[in-house]
Amino acid sequence: MSFLVVSVILLTLAVLANLILTYGVIRRLREHSEMIASSGRRDVSVSVGAQIGAFATTTTRGEPITNDSLGEQTLVAFFSPSCKPCHEKLPSFLKYSSQSSNDTLAVVLTSEKDEAEEMIAQLETTSRVCVDTFDSTISSAFSIVGTPAFVTVSYGSVTANGLPETVATSA
Template structure:
């Protein structure tokens, strides 16, 4: 009879231990899933995983940059309603959304003069490939000075990001997918 009680206690202890370990695994899986979702949102190498986007209604900070065509641009050079896109060559969501952006940009009224593409520095070959595609439809800047460049002026640390900005530098709309940006009549 004592052996039977010992076996029951042992089985109970093993079941309790199994329950505790299972609950620990479930908790770790939830943490792991949240971490993977943050990683899949993308961003330039070394950027914070939980990035920021500009706020609608905010004013873009002052910036100056040189485009790949050698033209100097600044916040004051924004005219009309400018579409500003932020990409990073090492970012999977950026590569995924690039064809949609290119198609949207080709149909956008105003052409290259009202489309600005900011590319975070990355692996040289990938950066060159991305900028070559973007130059067909937009004015392109490689934002070498990430900490104090155009992305910083827009408060962007999450890629891809798409903003509509008026000529005063006020952010009119912000999205992570260019297809979701509303046409001017829809806002």
């Protein structure tokens, strides 16, 4: 009988030690999650309220585009054909650009235009499209450090970041 009592006491102590260690690990994970969330997040484009830099480029159809030619509420989207999240966001962007009364400009960032042909063809159905590299003047003008990136510009000033959730309806 004394063997059973000793076993139960040891097992209880082991469970309590495990509980204390688990609590400590969970507390440490929460601290690390907060640190990552506060310091690990980086914007992939210029901040709201900032002015975009100067740039000049041409669309796939030969139309010149500059920072001064972006009018009121133009959504500028940056995609890369090798970016999986870009392919996931592409249908939402296409839906927005086909239903919105706002102007849209899609910038495909790639070093090989051939690998982007399918994406370019899809984007050309609803938007003006530019093809450029990650180190181009348009990427620098919008401070692009990753894709996908969505920036709404009104006469050279950034009014919003991200893909709009709802499609504006025209009256």
